[in-house]
Amino acid sequence: MAGKxxxxxxxxxxxxxxxxxxxxxVALWRHFPVDDQTPDxxxxxxxxxxxxxxxxxxxxxxxSSFCLKDWxxxxxxxxxxxxxxxxxxQVVQYPDxxxxxxxxxxxxxxxxxxxxxxxSIVKATGDRTxxxxxxxxxxxxxxxxxxxxxxxxxxxxxxxxxxxxLKCIQESILRFLDESMKCGISGIFYAIxxxxxxxxxxxxxxxxxxxxxxxxxxxxxxxxLNMLHLHGEHVMFQLVSDxxxxxxxxxxxxxxxxxxxxxxxxxGVLCGGLRRWETMTIGTPSDVRREARxxxxxxxxxxxxxxxxxxxxxxxxxxxxxSAIAATSE
Numbered sequence: 001m002a003g004k005x006x007x008x009x010x011x012x013x014x015x016x017x018x019x020x021x022x023x024x025x026v027a028l029w030r031h032f033p034v035d036d037q038t039p040d041x042x043x044x045x046x047x048x049x050x051x052x053x054x055x056x057x058x059x060x061x062x063x064s065s066f067c068l069k070d071w072x073x074x075x076x077x078x079x080x081x082x083x084x085x086x087x088x089x090q091v092v093q094y095p096d097x098x099x100x101x102x103x104x105x106x107x108x109x110x111x112x113x114x115x116x117x118x119x120s121i122v123k124a125t126g127d128r129t130x131x132x133x134x135x136x137x138x139x140x141x142x143x144x145x146x147x148x149x150x151x152x153x154x155x156x157x158x159x160x161x162x163x164x165x166l167k168c169i170q171e172s173i174l175r176f177l178d179e180s181m182k183c184g185i186s187g188i189f190y191a192i193x194x195x196x197x198x199x200x201x202x203x204x205x206x207x208x209x210x211x212x213x214x215x216x217x218x219x220x221x222x223x224x225l226n227m228l229h230l231h232g233e234h235v236m237f238q239l240v241s242d243x244x245x246x247x248x249x250x251x252x253x254x255x256x257x258x259x260x261x262x263x264x265x266x267x268g269v270l271c272g273g274l275r276r277w278e279t280m281t282i283g284t285p286s287d288v289r290r291e292a293r294x295x296x297x298x299x300x301x302x303x304x305x306x307x308x309x310x311x312x313x314x315x316x317x318x319x320x321x322x323s324a325i326a327a328t329s330e
Contacts, residue, residue: 008056008129009186012225015269016246018303024296024328025305027271028280028321029059030312031083036063039117046117047124053321057130057225059189060121061311062114064136067176068144070109071101083314092146095158098165101145104172106179114176118183130186130225135177138169138212140193140231152199155208162208170212174219187225190217190245195236205236210243217244227271231310241266251309253291259298269303274324276308281316285323292327 006014006022014021035045042062050058063085065075074089092098104111114133122131142165143151154162177188192213195205220226221244228243230236230250237250237257245268252259252272262270273295274280279287292306306328312321 009127011056012130012305015303015305016225020301024301025056026325026328027055027057027059027305027307028053028312028324029055029061030314030316031061031063033063033077033080033083033085033314036061039113039120043117043120043124046121050125050129053325055325056305057132057186058121058125059132059134059227060118061134062117064140064144066110066114067104067136067141067173070104070111071145073144081313081315082311084311087144087147090145090147090150092142092150092154092165095154095161098154098158098161098168101165101168103168104175106172106176111172111176115179115183118180118185122184127184131184132187132189132225132227133180133183133185135173135188135190135216137190137192137194137209137216138166138173139209140191141169141173142166143193155200155204159208166208166212170216173216177216177219181220181223185223187223187227187246188220189227189229189249190220191229191231192240193231195230195240196232197234197236198232202236202239205239210239213240213243229310237262238265247271247305249307249309253309259295259304263299263303269305270299271305271307272309273299273304273306274308276310276312276316280308280320280324281313283320285319288320288323289327289330292324293330296327 004022011021011025015025032045035041065073072091075085075087077085194200194209226245227247227249228245233255235255247269248266249271253275274291279291
């Protein structure tokens, strides 16, 4: 395929097939605080970001609360340079509260607003640039409903109650996913946050995480570009490597496995190579090009998307972003 100019979809299809495309696919994404509080605002700023940089895929990044506000979650942006918001109310105060969570209607409230946003983005972008909707795993959503370390306490002291909550969250996700697929998305960006040895044991993740993750990813199997985001450090990469996704994204520059090791653990496409703080935010354009070239060399430029291990900080310089893009053609 080298030498033939491809559009975004063709380039990624080539990448998935294990061929080396005309250039290495590149994708960066970020939060858009303040703008992300309305469907029109998030759609507009997402499209503006894509129009400026022309990435090979658009990862739609609403705040993590988009799927929780209909349960009563309250959050606020306080200037975090990742663009993330802080939760100010714990919906689950007592173990019994897990059993009181109602199933959410994807057409109403904040979930309905996100569908409106998706429809706008897909309509404006067309079918040659893949659109990925962010889906937070049931366990990741549960964390923000009960609050950080409280989730680990509840898992170990009130497992039956947590399971009841996770089943409700999972069903609500499945309903939202079904409607998102009707919008014409190419895949989901599925965020797993608790497959970390510093948080759970393998047994705990299998019981409270993976058994709820798998049905959701199975439901998304008809989509052609599903990306798993494995968040954090000391991750259980091998434990999730058999999940039905085409791409895995993780903090490859900060935690095992590195890109070379991951190639032997996962047969699909790897996304990473760039440090989002040390290189993309406070590094120089030369640093970005050097790190990008190293990642491309390690992977041979096959089954690889250049990106960061998580969201790009909102203060990352324009010049560094442009250097990352330029490095894929060198």
